[in-house]
Amino acid sequence: xxxxxxxxxxxxxxxxxxxxxxxxxxxxxxxxxxxxxxxxxxxxxxxxxxxxxxxxxxxxxxxxxxxxxxxxxxxxxxxxxxxxxxxxxxxxxxxxxxxxxxxxxxxxxxxxxxxxxxxxxxxxxxxxxxxxxxxxxxxxxxxxxxxxxxxxxxxxxxxxxxxxxxxxxxxxxxxxxxxxxxxxxxxxxxxxxxxxxxxxxxxxxxxxxxxxxxxxxxxxxxxxxxxxxxxxxxxxxxxxxxxxxxx
Amino acid sequence: xxxxxxxxxxxxxxxxxxxxxxxxxxxxxxxxxxxxxxxxxxxxxxxxxxxxxxxxxxxxxxxxxxxxxxxxxxxxxxxxxxxxxxxxxxxxxxxxxxxxxxxxxxxxxxxxxxxxxxxxxxxxxxxxxxxxxxxxxxxxxxxxxxxxxxxxxxxxxxxxxxxxxxxxxxxxxxxxxxxxxxxxxxxxxxxxxxxxxxxxxxxxxxxxxxxxxxxxxxxxxxxxxxxxxxxxxxxxxxxxxxxxxxxxxxxxxxxxxxxxxxxxxxxxxxxxxxxxxxxxxxxxxxxxxxxxxxxxxxxxxxxxxxxxxxxxxxxxxxxxxxxxxxxxxxxxxxxxxxxxxxxxxxxxxxxxxxxxxxxxxxxxxxxxxxxxxxxxxxxxxxxxxxxxxxxxxxxxxxxxxxxxxxxxxxxxxxxxxxxxxxxxxxxxxxxxxxxxxxxxxxxxxxxxxxxxxxxxxxxxxxxxxxxxxxxxxxxxxxxxxxxxxxxxxxxxxxxxxxxxxxxxxxxxxxxxxxxxxxxxxxxxxxxxxxxxxxxxxxxxxxxxxxxx
Ligand SMILES: Cc1cc2nc3c(=O)[nH]c(=O)nc-3n(C[C@H](O)[C@H](O)[C@H](O)COP(=O)(O)O)c2cc1C
Ligand code: SF4
Ligand code: SF4
Numbered sequence: 001x002x003x004x005x006x007x008x009x010x011x012x013x014x015x016x017x018x019x020x021x022x023x024x025x026x027x028x029x030x031x032x033x034x035x036x037x038x039x040x041x042x043x044x045x046x047x048x049x050x051x052x053x054x055x056x057x058x059x060x061x062x063x064x065x066x067x068x069x070x071x072x073x074x075x076x077x078x079x080x081x082x083x084x085x086x087x088x089x090x091x092x093x094x095x096x097x098x099x100x101x102x103x104x105x106x107x108x109x110x111x112x113x114x115x116x117x118x119x120x121x122x123x124x125x126x127x128x129x130x131x132x133x134x135x136x137x138x139x140x141x142x143x144x145x146x147x148x149x150x151x152x153x154x155x156x157x158x159x160x161x162x163x164x165x166x167x168x169x170x171x172x173x174x175x176x177x178x179x180x181x182x183x184x185x186x187x188x189x190x191x192x193x194x195x196x197x198x199x200x201x202x203x204x205x206x207x208x209x210x211x212x213x214x215x216x217x218x219x220x221x222x223x224x225x226x227x228x229x230x231x232x233x234x235x236x237x238x239x240x241x242x243x244x245x246x247x
Numbered sequence: 248x249x250x251x252x253x254x255x256x257x258x259x260x261x262x263x264x265x266x267x268x269x270x271x272x273x274x275x276x277x278x279x280x281x282x283x284x285x286x287x288x289x290x291x292x293x294x295x296x297x298x299x300x301x302x303x304x305x306x307x308x309x310x311x312x313x314x315x316x317x318x319x320x321x322x323x324x325x326x327x328x329x330x331x332x333x334x335x336x337x338x339x340x341x342x343x344x345x346x347x348x349x350x351x352x353x354x355x356x357x358x359x360x361x362x363x364x365x366x367x368x369x370x371x372x373x374x375x376x377x378x379x380x381x382x383x384x385x386x387x388x389x390x391x392x393x394x395x396x397x398x399x400x401x402x403x404x405x406x407x408x409x410x411x412x413x414x415x416x417x418x419x420x421x422x423x424x425x426x427x428x429x430x431x432x433x434x435x436x437x438x439x440x441x442x443x444x445x446x447x448x449x450x451x452x453x454x455x456x457x458x459x460x461x462x463x464x465x466x467x468x469x470x471x472x473x474x475x476x477x478x479x480x481x482x483x484x485x486x487x488x489x490x491x492x493x494x495x496x497x498x499x500x501x502x503x504x505x506x507x508x509x510x511x512x513x514x515x516x517x518x519x520x521x522x523x524x525x526x527x528x529x530x531x532x533x534x535x536x537x538x539x540x541x542x543x544x545x546x547x548x549x550x551x552x553x554x555x556x557x558x559x560x561x562x563x564x565x566x567x568x569x570x571x572x573x574x575x576x577x578x579x580x581x582x583x584x585x586x587x588x589x590x591x592x593x594x595x596x597x598x599x600x601x602x603x604x605x606x607x608x609x610x611x612x613x614x615x616x617x618x619x620x621x622x623x624x625x626x627x628x629x630x631x632x633x634x635x636x637x638x639x640x641x642x643x644x645x646x647x648x649x650x651x652x653x654x655x656x657x658x659x660x661x662x663x664x665x666x667x668x669x670x671x672x673x674x675x676x677x678x679x680x681x682x683x684x685x686x687x688x689x690x691x692x693x694x695x696x697x698x699x700x701x702x703x704x705x706x707x708x709x710x711x712x713x714x715x716x717x718x719x720x721x722x723x724x725x726x727x728x729x730x731x732x733x734x735x736x737x738x739x740x741x742x743x744x745x746x747x748x749x750x751x752x753x754x755x756x757x758x759x760x761x762x763x764x765x766x767x768x769x770x771x772x773x774x775x776x777x778x779x780x781x782x783x784x785x786x787x788x789x790x791x792x793x794x795x
Binding site: 186 | 534551555556558704705706707708709710711712713715716717718719720723740743744747750751752753758
């Protein structure tokens with residue numbers, strides 16, 4: 001498991017515990033999360049805001065699991081394993097909750113896949129398919145959010161953002177630029193660059209594209225990938241032939 | 248300062264007070280101030296100073312409770328006649344009241360102190376409130392203040408303080424009702440060298456002002472509670488997280504910290520012992536969610552005030568990753584009394600599972616609104632009909648809301664229920680932090696539910712999906728139903744969303760946001776039913792079937 005570097009000699013001893021996930025007996029280090037332990041054993045728990053390599057955030061609530069003896073649901077991404085724990089990851093109830101959460105996300109902003117540049121490469125879309133969310137019962141909120149195309153290389157379409165904060169975390173924790181942050185409260189929350197200035201004017205953005213690569217949806221994209229940007233520049237031909245002396 | 252020095256200060260202050268038995272106390276809590284108490288106090292003070300041989304002491308004190316009758320003034324005469332309370336006092340009445348110290352009562356403004364509002368209360372947290380001048384540390388010391396702290400640090404081991412609190416059965420007054428002794432023990436047992444004590448004074452429930460009243464009326468009490476907590480758990484630093492909307496409380500706290508530090512009751516080497524404890528104030532910008540403990544800690548650390556998943560609990564990994572004890576203002580304000588009288592004494596008040604008293608902010612359609620402190624186990628009926636004086640204008644009682652946006656509405660048939668954590672919870676509401684809103688027959692329960700959902704929607708921090716998007720959807724559905732455009736399908740969807748938001752949200756705000764809906768549905772479902780219209784999609788079919 002490449003994820004865990006060899007324990008340095010001086011570090012306190014980390015024990016290995018055994019637990020049950022969906023009836024399977026599993027061994028895991030006590031400092032691991034339920035999600036890690038499940039993944040390593042081929043048990044898939046749906047996630048959205050989680051991304052290996054970034055800090056845990058616990059916000060999308062897709063990875064909620066039942067832990068025997070606990071009245072509350074736990075998020076697998078943020079809960080450590082413990083000896084004797086019994087975890088259920090896929091009960092009917094959990095599946096129903098996950099579908100509802102996805103419906104809430106789809107209805108919150110604009111997630112009309114057929115007109116999205118990420119159609120077919122979107123984690124939200126594939127998760128909806130995997131979880132069997134085939135229709136949305138809650139009304140679409142049809143809110144119109146801003147699109148910022150001021151950056152030379154990238155674009156953010158807030159209408160497709162699910163506020164997973166992967167961009168915020170990768171920029172802060174990995175690139176060290178902390179260009180991104182979250183502004184506002186509740187449904188008015190949105191990710192911003194610098195102090196809510198246009199991305200193109202950001203003095204902290206290094207243009208590294210890490211945020212674009214980790215964004216699960218079509219919110220952060222490389223420019224030139226939208227259908228409208230697929231204009232061909234055929235007008236060069238007459239000019240070229242003329243300059244070549246019409247030969 | 249040692250115990251002897253403290254007792255000397257107390258004796259001197261008491262002697263001074265006895266020599267000046269004639270005293271006029273003006274309530275200077277925020278509510279009375281906003282209706283003109285400041286002018287009354289100024290008028291009385293200038294009368295006292297221009298009349299030197301009179302030797303009447305005039306002081307501004309903390310909340311007297313009956314806020315709806317403010318500004319309130321209490322007059323003590325030299326003889327042994329009982330104190331007189333006056334209501335709705337204005338600046339122009341100052342002269343008359345001042346003269347009344349010797350000349351007998353002013354019937355025109357009299358407010359009876361025999362009202363059940365006063366006699367049915369039991370004051371522990373508010374024992375000094377309305378009695379002492381909150382800006383004078385000597386007043387607090389004269390009332391026995393800081394003696395528990397001095398005794399604890401000079402005569403007791405931290406473990407003895409802990410045992411007293413555990414024995415008292417005190418439970419958190421911030422809403423959750425978690426046993427204080429257990430929380431303290433968790434922090435105390437941690438081997439980490441750095442620990443913190445945080446006083447949660449963010450008080451964000453709409454209509455609630457219990458913590459503000461305690462801080463404005465008796466700030467030293469909270470500081471003493473914090474210092475005792477710090478001694479018990481082994482913390483060196485403390486923070487008071489208070490909302491900036493409480494400027495008077497902030498000002499009094501700042502003064503109190505300065506005075507206590509000057510006296511050596513806070514700061515380095517308290518009472519010349521190795522125990523040091525420094526307190527800092529942190530101002531919150533008024534976001535409701537910043538009262539949630541993990542969000543509050545993030546806010547103190549300078550981050551965005553958003554909750555984080557628990558575990559780890561703050562007692563384990565809190566402020567700057569260190570074990571942190573976080574308690575509500577009222578919880579901490581109980582500590583000095585518990586240390587003075589003993590845990591057993593505290594446990595003897597209230598009920599088996601809920602010891603002590605609870606402060607409530609009575610509001611809504613009720614005759615006497617204001618601040619009350621009652622023993623746990625009192626019934627809702629006693630609070631509403633006796634202390635609160637019932638519903639005015641001959642209207643009928645309909646429901647009482649406790650616990651604010653996380654709580655529920657209880658109907659008439661639950662009025663004889665004792666007020667304690669577990670009974671309220673089993674009836675579908677919660678004790679909460681102490682907001683209590685009474686509603687009469689003119690209130691619409693759907694609108695009440697919509698009001699609290701709107702509150703949760705706008706106060707949701709936006710971090711997790713069920714709360715952020717779910718409260719917005721639930722609000723829209725409630726709005727539809729309240730405006731008579733909702734269908735049975737909308738109500739069904741609303742109930743399904745309630746379940747998901749309750750089960751899946753990250754923090755208490757989202758987890759409890761459906762409570763007002765669920766409790767009104769439980770007791771007043773017919774009110775929802777009356778507002779529904781048939782599903783338009785099913786309409787034509789039904790019409791055809793009826794042979795239109
Ligand atoms: C949304 C939300 C808001 C809260 N607001 C407050 C508050 O204003 N004051 C408070 O003391 N506790 C508040 N709490 C409870 C705190 O998280 C915490 O449980 C409490 O401060 C612990 O103190 P106690 O054990 O003394 O009650 C709130 C909790 C939630 C979920
Ligand atoms: S822009 Fe993308 S990565 Fe950033 S919060 Fe939105 S969805 Fe997540
Ligand atoms: S439940 Fe609401 S307030 Fe709490 S973390 Fe989630 S969005 Fe924020």
